[in-house]
């Protein structure tokens with residue numbers, strides 16, 4: 001079996017991926033706040049540093065793949081933490097473990113984006129640019145001007161930035177050039193504790209009215225199945241793609257998206 005890093009492995013999609021990989025005979029190095037091999041807070045620079053060090057040690061210098069599923073939903077007032085975990089918790093971690101991924105020769109990276117990137121209105125382009133330019137504090141100030149919409153906008157902006165970061169880096173000499181296949185999966189609503197919290201919040205009715213043409217939510221297991229394919233040799237020619245798995249919302253709202 002191979003060795004895989006899975007962040008967010010304690011819950012939801014990350015947990016379903018970790019269970020699938022272990023059942024298939026692989027070793028999983030889970031990173032999360034609790035209940036995993038590497039407990040670390042990905043919202044802080046020190047937490048991200050300690051996670052990288054612990055993962056590199058546990059991996060023994062070689063990673064066959066990484067799934068970046070740790071993330072925060074659009075929690076009101078937590079715009080800075082949303083950006084830190086959803087963006088820096090992916091980009092800094094991947095930069096840190098890149099040598100171990102390169103050592104495998106054909107490693108796969110799957111990053112959890114979101115269909116909110118294409119379905120959330122009023123995301124300031126400048127904030128996304130600031131995030132990509134390494135100015136999260138200024139980006140969050142910009143996002144907070146959206147007032148009541150700040151949390152969903154922070155969420156969508158963090159996912160837009162992480163998706164663009166992935167596509168830019170996926171094709172670079174030190175990623176694709178050394179055999180690392182990096183892709184994004186962009187789910188719509190998937191029934192996990194993250195979605196449950198949104199459905200139970202004061203804005204639950206808005207979440208419920210989000211149009212899903214197929215009229216059901218996804219399950220963590222369905223997402224894990226797609227992710228496992230994206231980690232397999234079937235994905236050797238998949239680089240820099242964004243796979244939308246969302247019950248049809250993106251096609252409904254953006255039929256001219258292609």
Ligand code: NAI
Pocket residue numbers: 007008009010011012013014031032033034040041042043068069070071072073085112113114115186187188189190191192193194195
């Ligand atoms: P979840 O809440 O079930 O799992 C996320 C995990 O990330 C949790 O175990 C949590 O402890 C961990 N995490 C959060 N903050 C952390 C921190 N500071 N340090 C370390 N770990 C931390 O969520 P779910 O639904 O499984 O989401 C997984 C990914 O999929 C996230 O990136 C989410 O944004 C994305 N996604 C989820 C959708 C959904 O409807 N559930 C839709 C689109 C994207």
